[in-house]
Amino acid sequence: MVKHVRVSAFVVALAVLAGSCGSSTPARPPAPPAGSAGFPVTAGTLTLEEKPTRIVVLAPSATEMLFAIGAGEQVEAVDDNSTYPAEAPRSALSGFQPSAEAIAGHEPDLVVISNDLNQIVDQLGTLRIPVYLAPPARTLDDSYTQITELGRLTGHTAEAADVVTRMKDDIAKIVADTPQRQDKPTYYYELDQALYSVTGQTFIGELFGRLGLVNVADAVESSQVNGGYPQLSAEFLLQADPDLIFLADTKCCGQTPDTVKARPGWSGITAVRTNRVVPLDDDIASRWGPRVVDLVRTIADAAGEVR
Structure with missing residues:
Protein backbone atom coordinates (compact mmCIF):
# COMPACT_ATOMS: atom_id res chain seq x y z
CA MET A 1 0.00 0.00 0.00
CA VAL A 2 1.31 3.44 -0.91
CA LYS A 3 1.79 5.71 2.09
CA HIS A 4 1.40 9.41 1.45
CA VAL A 5 3.77 11.63 3.41
CA ARG A 6 3.53 15.32 4.22
CA VAL A 7 6.12 17.62 2.68
CA SER A 8 8.31 18.85 5.53
CA ALA A 9 9.09 22.45 6.34
CA PHE A 10 12.59 21.85 5.02
CA VAL A 11 11.28 20.87 1.61
CA VAL A 12 8.91 23.82 1.52
CA ALA A 13 11.82 26.11 2.36
CA LEU A 14 13.83 24.65 -0.48
CA ALA A 15 10.89 25.21 -2.81
CA VAL A 16 10.64 28.87 -1.83
CA LEU A 17 14.37 29.26 -2.30
CA ALA A 18 14.20 27.63 -5.73
CA GLY A 19 11.38 29.93 -6.74
CA SER A 20 13.15 33.06 -5.57
CA CYS A 21 16.37 32.10 -7.30
CA GLY A 22 14.53 31.70 -10.59
CA SER A 23 12.80 35.08 -10.43
CA SER A 24 15.75 37.32 -11.27
CA THR A 25 16.78 38.04 -14.85
CA PRO A 26 20.52 38.12 -15.61
CA ALA A 27 21.89 41.04 -17.57
CA ARG A 28 23.17 38.67 -20.24
CA PRO A 29 22.35 35.04 -21.02
CA PRO A 30 24.75 32.58 -19.35
CA ALA A 31 27.02 30.54 -21.58
CA PRO A 32 25.73 27.01 -22.20
CA PRO A 33 27.50 24.40 -20.06
CA ALA A 34 30.13 22.20 -21.65
CA GLY A 35 28.72 19.13 -23.29
CA SER A 36 25.19 20.51 -23.67
CA ALA A 37 25.18 20.54 -27.46
CA GLY A 38 21.91 19.27 -28.86
CA ALA A 158 23.78 7.08 -30.37
CA GLU A 159 24.98 4.85 -27.54
CA ALA A 160 21.39 4.11 -26.53
CA ALA A 161 20.52 3.19 -30.11
CA ASP A 162 23.47 0.78 -30.15
CA VAL A 163 22.33 -0.88 -26.92
CA VAL A 164 18.79 -1.34 -28.26
CA THR A 165 20.08 -2.74 -31.54
CA ARG A 166 22.32 -5.24 -29.74
CA MET A 167 19.48 -6.33 -27.48
CA LYS A 168 17.13 -6.85 -30.41
CA ASP A 169 19.76 -8.74 -32.42
CA ASP A 170 20.80 -10.94 -29.48
CA ILE A 171 17.23 -11.84 -28.57
CA ALA A 172 16.31 -12.49 -32.19
CA LYS A 173 19.26 -14.87 -32.54
CA ILE A 174 18.40 -16.71 -29.32
CA VAL A 175 14.80 -17.13 -30.46
CA ALA A 176 15.88 -18.27 -33.94
CA ASP A 177 18.26 -20.84 -32.44
CA THR A 178 15.58 -22.24 -30.12
CA PRO A 179 13.72 -25.17 -31.72
CA GLN A 180 9.99 -24.50 -32.03
CA ARG A 181 8.13 -27.61 -30.95
CA GLN A 182 4.58 -28.61 -31.66
CA ASP A 183 4.18 -29.95 -28.10
CA LYS A 184 5.21 -26.77 -26.32
CA PRO A 185 6.81 -27.22 -22.87
CA THR A 186 4.93 -25.77 -19.91
CA TYR A 187 6.48 -23.74 -17.11
CA TYR A 188 5.83 -22.26 -13.69
CA TYR A 189 7.60 -19.02 -12.79
CA GLU A 190 7.94 -18.48 -9.03
CA LEU A 191 8.19 -14.98 -7.60
CA ASP A 192 8.19 -16.00 -3.95
CA GLN A 193 7.40 -18.83 -1.56
CA ALA A 194 3.77 -17.71 -1.35
CA LEU A 195 3.55 -19.05 -4.92
CA TYR A 196 2.91 -15.72 -6.61
CA SER A 197 3.62 -16.05 -10.31
CA VAL A 198 3.21 -14.24 -13.63
CA THR A 199 0.91 -14.80 -16.56
CA GLY A 200 1.80 -14.79 -20.22
CA GLN A 201 0.48 -11.22 -20.49
CA THR A 202 3.30 -9.74 -18.40
CA PHE A 203 6.77 -8.60 -19.43
CA ILE A 204 8.26 -11.87 -18.20
CA GLY A 205 5.49 -13.86 -19.85
CA GLU A 206 6.25 -12.23 -23.19
CA LEU A 207 9.85 -13.45 -23.02
CA PHE A 208 8.76 -17.03 -22.43
CA GLY A 209 6.15 -16.78 -25.17
CA ARG A 210 8.76 -15.75 -27.70
CA LEU A 211 10.59 -18.98 -26.94
CA GLY A 212 7.51 -21.13 -27.42
CA LEU A 213 6.80 -22.00 -23.78
CA VAL A 214 3.31 -22.20 -22.25
CA ASN A 215 2.59 -20.63 -18.87
CA VAL A 216 0.56 -22.86 -16.53
CA ALA A 217 -0.68 -19.72 -14.73
CA ASP A 218 -2.62 -18.76 -17.86
CA ALA A 219 -5.15 -21.42 -16.89
CA VAL A 220 -6.10 -19.47 -13.76
CA GLU A 221 -9.54 -17.88 -13.81
CA SER A 222 -9.46 -14.25 -14.89
CA SER A 223 -10.88 -13.12 -11.55
CA GLN A 224 -7.76 -14.45 -9.83
CA VAL A 225 -5.16 -13.05 -12.21
CA ASN A 226 -4.50 -9.96 -10.05
CA GLY A 227 -3.08 -7.73 -12.76
CA GLY A 228 -1.01 -10.52 -14.27
CA TYR A 229 0.46 -11.72 -10.98
CA PRO A 230 -1.78 -14.48 -9.59
CA GLN A 231 -1.16 -16.37 -6.39
CA LEU A 232 -1.26 -20.05 -7.23
CA SER A 233 -1.85 -22.95 -4.88
CA ALA A 234 0.23 -26.06 -4.38
CA GLU A 235 -2.76 -28.13 -5.46
CA PHE A 236 -3.03 -26.17 -8.71
CA LEU A 237 0.67 -26.64 -9.49
CA LEU A 238 0.65 -30.34 -8.68
CA GLN A 239 -2.20 -30.79 -11.12
CA ALA A 240 -0.64 -28.51 -13.78
CA ASP A 241 2.56 -30.57 -13.58
CA PRO A 242 4.86 -28.10 -15.41
CA ASP A 243 7.79 -29.31 -17.47
CA LEU A 244 9.95 -26.47 -16.15
CA ILE A 245 10.08 -24.44 -12.94
CA PHE A 246 11.94 -21.12 -12.81
CA LEU A 247 12.86 -19.72 -9.41
CA ALA A 248 13.06 -15.94 -9.20
CA ASP A 249 13.31 -16.13 -5.40
CA THR A 250 16.79 -17.55 -4.89
CA LYS A 251 18.43 -14.47 -3.34
CA CYS A 252 15.46 -13.09 -1.47
CA CYS A 253 14.12 -16.34 -0.11
CA GLY A 254 16.88 -18.94 -0.45
CA GLN A 255 14.92 -21.19 -2.81
CA THR A 256 16.82 -23.90 -4.66
CA PRO A 257 15.97 -27.06 -6.59
CA ASP A 258 16.49 -28.97 -3.33
CA THR A 259 14.07 -26.81 -1.30
CA VAL A 260 11.47 -27.19 -4.05
CA LYS A 261 11.92 -30.96 -4.10
CA ALA A 262 11.41 -31.03 -0.33
CA ARG A 263 7.95 -29.43 -0.56
CA PRO A 264 5.15 -31.90 0.15
CA GLY A 265 4.15 -33.64 -3.08
CA TRP A 266 6.45 -31.62 -5.32
CA SER A 267 8.93 -34.42 -5.94
CA GLY A 268 6.42 -35.93 -8.37
CA ILE A 269 6.15 -32.81 -10.56
CA THR A 270 7.77 -33.44 -13.95
CA ALA A 271 10.10 -30.43 -13.64
CA VAL A 272 11.36 -31.66 -10.27
CA ARG A 273 11.55 -35.31 -11.24
CA THR A 274 13.59 -34.52 -14.39
CA ASN A 275 15.85 -31.97 -12.66
CA ARG A 276 14.49 -29.01 -14.61
CA VAL A 277 14.08 -26.56 -11.74
CA VAL A 278 16.04 -23.51 -12.88
CA PRO A 279 17.40 -21.06 -10.27
CA LEU A 280 17.52 -17.48 -11.55
CA ASP A 281 19.36 -14.38 -10.40
CA ASP A 282 16.55 -12.43 -8.69
CA ASP A 283 17.93 -9.10 -9.86
CA ILE A 284 18.17 -10.04 -13.52
CA ALA A 285 14.78 -11.75 -13.35
CA SER A 286 13.05 -8.67 -11.90
CA ARG A 287 14.52 -5.93 -14.11
CA TRP A 288 13.86 -4.84 -17.67
CA GLY A 289 17.23 -3.36 -18.56
CA PRO A 290 19.89 -4.64 -20.98
CA ARG A 291 20.51 -7.79 -18.95
CA VAL A 292 17.13 -9.11 -20.01
CA VAL A 293 19.13 -10.76 -22.79
CA ASP A 294 20.80 -12.93 -20.14
CA LEU A 295 17.39 -13.97 -18.84
CA VAL A 296 16.19 -14.89 -22.33
CA ARG A 297 19.33 -16.96 -22.86
CA THR A 298 18.78 -18.82 -19.58
CA ILE A 299 15.18 -19.57 -20.51
CA ALA A 300 16.20 -20.79 -23.95
CA ASP A 301 18.91 -23.06 -22.53
CA ALA A 302 16.42 -24.62 -20.12
CA ALA A 303 13.78 -25.05 -22.83
CA GLY A 304 16.31 -26.80 -25.04
CA GLU A 305 16.80 -29.47 -22.38
CA VAL A 306 13.16 -30.55 -22.50
CA ARG A 307 12.69 -33.68 -24.55
Whole structure:
Protein backbone atom coordinates (compact mmCIF):
# COMPACT_ATOMS: atom_id res chain seq x y z
CA MET A 1 0.00 0.00 0.00
CA VAL A 2 1.31 3.44 -0.91
CA LYS A 3 1.79 5.71 2.09
CA HIS A 4 1.40 9.41 1.45
CA VAL A 5 3.77 11.63 3.41
CA ARG A 6 3.53 15.32 4.22
CA VAL A 7 6.12 17.62 2.68
CA SER A 8 8.31 18.85 5.53
CA ALA A 9 9.09 22.45 6.34
CA PHE A 10 12.59 21.85 5.02
CA VAL A 11 11.28 20.87 1.61
CA VAL A 12 8.91 23.82 1.52
CA ALA A 13 11.82 26.11 2.36
CA LEU A 14 13.83 24.65 -0.48
CA ALA A 15 10.89 25.21 -2.81
CA VAL A 16 10.64 28.87 -1.83
CA LEU A 17 14.37 29.26 -2.30
CA ALA A 18 14.20 27.63 -5.73
CA GLY A 19 11.38 29.93 -6.74
CA SER A 20 13.15 33.06 -5.57
CA CYS A 21 16.37 32.10 -7.30
CA GLY A 22 14.53 31.70 -10.59
CA SER A 23 12.80 35.08 -10.43
CA SER A 24 15.75 37.32 -11.27
CA THR A 25 16.78 38.04 -14.85
CA PRO A 26 20.52 38.12 -15.61
CA ALA A 27 21.89 41.04 -17.57
CA ARG A 28 23.17 38.67 -20.24
CA PRO A 29 22.35 35.04 -21.02
CA PRO A 30 24.75 32.58 -19.35
CA ALA A 31 27.02 30.54 -21.58
CA PRO A 32 25.73 27.01 -22.20
CA PRO A 33 27.50 24.40 -20.06
CA ALA A 34 30.13 22.20 -21.65
CA GLY A 35 28.72 19.13 -23.29
CA SER A 36 25.19 20.51 -23.67
CA ALA A 37 25.18 20.54 -27.46
CA GLY A 38 21.91 19.27 -28.86
CA PHE A 39 19.86 20.50 -25.93
CA PRO A 40 17.07 21.21 -25.16
CA VAL A 41 15.69 17.72 -25.68
CA THR A 42 12.31 16.15 -25.00
CA ALA A 43 11.46 12.59 -24.03
CA GLY A 44 7.85 11.80 -23.26
CA THR A 45 6.48 14.79 -21.37
CA LEU A 46 9.86 15.88 -20.00
CA THR A 47 12.02 18.58 -21.58
CA LEU A 48 15.55 19.29 -20.37
CA GLU A 49 17.20 22.57 -21.30
CA GLU A 50 20.69 21.35 -20.48
CA LYS A 51 22.55 18.07 -20.30
CA PRO A 52 22.17 16.65 -16.76
CA THR A 53 25.36 16.06 -14.81
CA ARG A 54 23.94 15.10 -11.40
CA ILE A 55 21.39 12.32 -11.91
CA VAL A 56 19.70 10.56 -9.01
CA VAL A 57 18.17 7.18 -9.83
CA LEU A 58 15.57 5.41 -7.72
CA ALA A 59 15.02 2.50 -10.12
CA PRO A 60 17.47 -0.41 -10.49
CA SER A 61 16.48 -1.07 -14.11
CA ALA A 62 17.10 2.56 -15.02
CA THR A 63 20.46 2.44 -13.25
CA GLU A 64 21.50 -0.47 -15.46
CA MET A 65 20.23 1.34 -18.55
CA LEU A 66 22.14 4.54 -17.78
CA PHE A 67 25.44 2.76 -17.24
CA ALA A 68 24.91 0.61 -20.33
CA ILE A 69 24.52 3.70 -22.54
CA GLY A 70 27.62 5.41 -21.12
CA ALA A 71 25.88 7.89 -18.82
CA GLY A 72 27.33 6.44 -15.63
CA GLU A 73 29.63 9.40 -14.98
CA GLN A 74 26.56 11.64 -14.85
CA VAL A 75 24.94 9.57 -12.10
CA GLU A 76 25.38 11.17 -8.68
CA ALA A 77 23.50 8.61 -6.56
CA VAL A 78 21.35 5.50 -6.95
CA ASP A 79 18.90 3.83 -4.59
CA ASP A 80 19.76 1.08 -2.12
CA ASN A 81 18.41 -1.63 -4.45
CA SER A 82 20.53 -0.66 -7.46
CA THR A 83 23.05 -3.47 -7.08
CA TYR A 84 24.37 -3.45 -10.65
CA PRO A 85 26.80 -2.42 -11.98
CA ALA A 86 29.25 -2.51 -9.07
CA GLU A 87 30.47 1.02 -9.76
CA ALA A 88 27.01 2.55 -9.41
CA PRO A 89 27.12 5.04 -6.49
CA ARG A 90 24.70 3.31 -4.10
CA SER A 91 23.22 5.36 -1.32
CA ALA A 92 20.62 5.11 1.44
CA LEU A 93 17.97 6.53 -0.89
CA SER A 94 14.87 4.35 -1.19
CA GLY A 95 12.74 3.85 -4.25
CA PHE A 96 9.96 2.39 -2.09
CA GLN A 97 9.86 5.24 0.42
CA PRO A 98 11.34 8.15 -1.53
CA SER A 99 12.18 11.29 0.44
CA ALA A 100 12.22 14.64 -1.35
CA GLU A 101 14.55 16.00 1.32
CA ALA A 102 17.08 13.21 0.85
CA ILE A 103 16.92 13.44 -2.93
CA ALA A 104 17.29 17.24 -2.92
CA GLY A 105 20.37 16.85 -0.74
CA HIS A 106 22.19 15.41 -3.76
CA GLU A 107 21.39 18.56 -5.78
CA PRO A 108 20.17 16.59 -8.82
CA ASP A 109 19.39 18.10 -12.18
CA LEU A 110 17.44 14.94 -13.13
CA VAL A 111 15.73 12.25 -11.06
CA VAL A 112 14.73 8.90 -12.58
CA ILE A 113 12.03 6.81 -10.87
CA SER A 114 9.89 3.79 -11.75
CA ASN A 115 6.93 4.52 -9.46
CA ASP A 116 5.36 7.73 -8.16
CA LEU A 117 5.30 6.63 -4.53
CA ASN A 118 4.74 9.21 -1.78
CA GLN A 119 3.65 11.57 -4.57
CA ILE A 120 7.34 12.16 -5.16
CA VAL A 121 6.79 13.62 -8.63
CA ASP A 122 4.75 16.49 -7.24
CA GLN A 123 7.16 17.02 -4.37
CA LEU A 124 10.16 17.23 -6.66
CA GLY A 125 8.17 19.37 -9.09
CA THR A 126 7.67 21.88 -6.27
CA LEU A 127 11.44 21.99 -5.96
CA ARG A 128 11.78 22.42 -9.72
CA ILE A 129 13.70 19.17 -10.01
CA PRO A 130 12.89 17.40 -13.31
CA VAL A 131 11.69 13.80 -13.06
CA TYR A 132 11.67 11.07 -15.67
CA LEU A 133 9.22 8.26 -14.90
CA ALA A 134 10.28 4.85 -16.23
CA PRO A 135 7.47 2.53 -15.08
CA PRO A 136 7.80 -1.27 -15.06
CA ALA A 137 7.89 -2.48 -18.65
CA ARG A 138 4.96 -4.49 -19.95
CA THR A 139 6.70 -5.45 -23.20
CA LEU A 140 10.20 -5.49 -24.61
CA ASP A 141 9.28 -2.45 -26.66
CA ASP A 142 8.70 -0.56 -23.39
CA SER A 143 12.23 -1.40 -22.35
CA TYR A 144 13.63 -0.25 -25.69
CA THR A 145 11.66 3.00 -25.43
CA GLN A 146 13.02 3.79 -21.98
CA ILE A 147 16.61 3.13 -23.04
CA THR A 148 16.10 5.35 -26.08
CA GLU A 149 14.55 8.18 -24.06
CA LEU A 150 17.22 8.02 -21.35
CA GLY A 151 19.81 8.25 -24.10
CA ARG A 152 18.14 11.37 -25.45
CA LEU A 153 17.83 12.98 -22.01
CA THR A 154 21.48 12.34 -21.09
CA GLY A 155 23.12 13.20 -24.39
CA HIS A 156 23.85 9.57 -25.31
CA THR A 157 21.42 9.07 -28.16
CA ALA A 158 23.78 7.08 -30.37
CA GLU A 159 24.98 4.85 -27.54
CA ALA A 160 21.39 4.11 -26.53
CA ALA A 161 20.52 3.19 -30.11
CA ASP A 162 23.47 0.78 -30.15
CA VAL A 163 22.33 -0.88 -26.92
CA VAL A 164 18.79 -1.34 -28.26
CA THR A 165 20.08 -2.74 -31.54
CA ARG A 166 22.32 -5.24 -29.74
CA MET A 167 19.48 -6.33 -27.48
CA LYS A 168 17.13 -6.85 -30.41
CA ASP A 169 19.76 -8.74 -32.42
CA ASP A 170 20.80 -10.94 -29.48
CA ILE A 171 17.23 -11.84 -28.57
CA ALA A 172 16.31 -12.49 -32.19
CA LYS A 173 19.26 -14.87 -32.54
CA ILE A 174 18.40 -16.71 -29.32
CA VAL A 175 14.80 -17.13 -30.46
CA ALA A 176 15.88 -18.27 -33.94
CA ASP A 177 18.26 -20.84 -32.44
CA THR A 178 15.58 -22.24 -30.12
CA PRO A 179 13.72 -25.17 -31.72
CA GLN A 180 9.99 -24.50 -32.03
CA ARG A 181 8.13 -27.61 -30.95
CA GLN A 182 4.58 -28.61 -31.66
CA ASP A 183 4.18 -29.95 -28.10
CA LYS A 184 5.21 -26.77 -26.32
CA PRO A 185 6.81 -27.22 -22.87
CA THR A 186 4.93 -25.77 -19.91
CA TYR A 187 6.48 -23.74 -17.11
CA TYR A 188 5.83 -22.26 -13.69
CA TYR A 189 7.60 -19.02 -12.79
CA GLU A 190 7.94 -18.48 -9.03
CA LEU A 191 8.19 -14.98 -7.60
CA ASP A 192 8.19 -16.00 -3.95
CA GLN A 193 7.40 -18.83 -1.56
CA ALA A 194 3.77 -17.71 -1.35
CA LEU A 195 3.55 -19.05 -4.92
CA TYR A 196 2.91 -15.72 -6.61
CA SER A 197 3.62 -16.05 -10.31
CA VAL A 198 3.21 -14.24 -13.63
CA THR A 199 0.91 -14.80 -16.56
CA GLY A 200 1.80 -14.79 -20.22
CA GLN A 201 0.48 -11.22 -20.49
CA THR A 202 3.30 -9.74 -18.40
CA PHE A 203 6.77 -8.60 -19.43
CA ILE A 204 8.26 -11.87 -18.20
CA GLY A 205 5.49 -13.86 -19.85
CA GLU A 206 6.25 -12.23 -23.19
CA LEU A 207 9.85 -13.45 -23.02
CA PHE A 208 8.76 -17.03 -22.43
CA GLY A 209 6.15 -16.78 -25.17
CA ARG A 210 8.76 -15.75 -27.70
CA LEU A 211 10.59 -18.98 -26.94
CA GLY A 212 7.51 -21.13 -27.42
CA LEU A 213 6.80 -22.00 -23.78
CA VAL A 214 3.31 -22.20 -22.25
CA ASN A 215 2.59 -20.63 -18.87
CA VAL A 216 0.56 -22.86 -16.53
CA ALA A 217 -0.68 -19.72 -14.73
CA ASP A 218 -2.62 -18.76 -17.86
CA ALA A 219 -5.15 -21.42 -16.89
CA VAL A 220 -6.10 -19.47 -13.76
CA GLU A 221 -9.54 -17.88 -13.81
CA SER A 222 -9.46 -14.25 -14.89
CA SER A 223 -10.88 -13.12 -11.55
CA GLN A 224 -7.76 -14.45 -9.83
CA VAL A 225 -5.16 -13.05 -12.21
CA ASN A 226 -4.50 -9.96 -10.05
CA GLY A 227 -3.08 -7.73 -12.76
CA GLY A 228 -1.01 -10.52 -14.27
CA TYR A 229 0.46 -11.72 -10.98
CA PRO A 230 -1.78 -14.48 -9.59
CA GLN A 231 -1.16 -16.37 -6.39
CA LEU A 232 -1.26 -20.05 -7.23
CA SER A 233 -1.85 -22.95 -4.88
CA ALA A 234 0.23 -26.06 -4.38
CA GLU A 235 -2.76 -28.13 -5.46
CA PHE A 236 -3.03 -26.17 -8.71
CA LEU A 237 0.67 -26.64 -9.49
CA LEU A 238 0.65 -30.34 -8.68
CA GLN A 239 -2.20 -30.79 -11.12
CA ALA A 240 -0.64 -28.51 -13.78
CA ASP A 241 2.56 -30.57 -13.58
CA PRO A 242 4.86 -28.10 -15.41
CA ASP A 243 7.79 -29.31 -17.47
CA LEU A 244 9.95 -26.47 -16.15
CA ILE A 245 10.08 -24.44 -12.94
CA PHE A 246 11.94 -21.12 -12.81
CA LEU A 247 12.86 -19.72 -9.41
CA ALA A 248 13.06 -15.94 -9.20
CA ASP A 249 13.31 -16.13 -5.40
CA THR A 250 16.79 -17.55 -4.89
CA LYS A 251 18.43 -14.47 -3.34
CA CYS A 252 15.46 -13.09 -1.47
CA CYS A 253 14.12 -16.34 -0.11
CA GLY A 254 16.88 -18.94 -0.45
CA GLN A 255 14.92 -21.19 -2.81
CA THR A 256 16.82 -23.90 -4.66
CA PRO A 257 15.97 -27.06 -6.59
CA ASP A 258 16.49 -28.97 -3.33
CA THR A 259 14.07 -26.81 -1.30
CA VAL A 260 11.47 -27.19 -4.05
CA LYS A 261 11.92 -30.96 -4.10
CA ALA A 262 11.41 -31.03 -0.33
CA ARG A 263 7.95 -29.43 -0.56
CA PRO A 264 5.15 -31.90 0.15
CA GLY A 265 4.15 -33.64 -3.08
CA TRP A 266 6.45 -31.62 -5.32
CA SER A 267 8.93 -34.42 -5.94
CA GLY A 268 6.42 -35.93 -8.37
CA ILE A 269 6.15 -32.81 -10.56
CA THR A 270 7.77 -33.44 -13.95
CA ALA A 271 10.10 -30.43 -13.64
CA VAL A 272 11.36 -31.66 -10.27
CA ARG A 273 11.55 -35.31 -11.24
CA THR A 274 13.59 -34.52 -14.39
CA ASN A 275 15.85 -31.97 -12.66
CA ARG A 276 14.49 -29.01 -14.61
CA VAL A 277 14.08 -26.56 -11.74
CA VAL A 278 16.04 -23.51 -12.88
CA PRO A 279 17.40 -21.06 -10.27
CA LEU A 280 17.52 -17.48 -11.55
CA ASP A 281 19.36 -14.38 -10.40
CA ASP A 282 16.55 -12.43 -8.69
CA ASP A 283 17.93 -9.10 -9.86
CA ILE A 284 18.17 -10.04 -13.52
CA ALA A 285 14.78 -11.75 -13.35
CA SER A 286 13.05 -8.67 -11.90
CA ARG A 287 14.52 -5.93 -14.11
CA TRP A 288 13.86 -4.84 -17.67
CA GLY A 289 17.23 -3.36 -18.56
CA PRO A 290 19.89 -4.64 -20.98
CA ARG A 291 20.51 -7.79 -18.95
CA VAL A 292 17.13 -9.11 -20.01
CA VAL A 293 19.13 -10.76 -22.79
CA ASP A 294 20.80 -12.93 -20.14
CA LEU A 295 17.39 -13.97 -18.84
CA VAL A 296 16.19 -14.89 -22.33
CA ARG A 297 19.33 -16.96 -22.86
CA THR A 298 18.78 -18.82 -19.58
CA ILE A 299 15.18 -19.57 -20.51
CA ALA A 300 16.20 -20.79 -23.95
CA ASP A 301 18.91 -23.06 -22.53
CA ALA A 302 16.42 -24.62 -20.12
CA ALA A 303 13.78 -25.05 -22.83
CA GLY A 304 16.31 -26.80 -25.04
CA GLU A 305 16.80 -29.47 -22.38
CA VAL A 306 13.16 -30.55 -22.50
CA ARG A 307 12.69 -33.68 -24.55
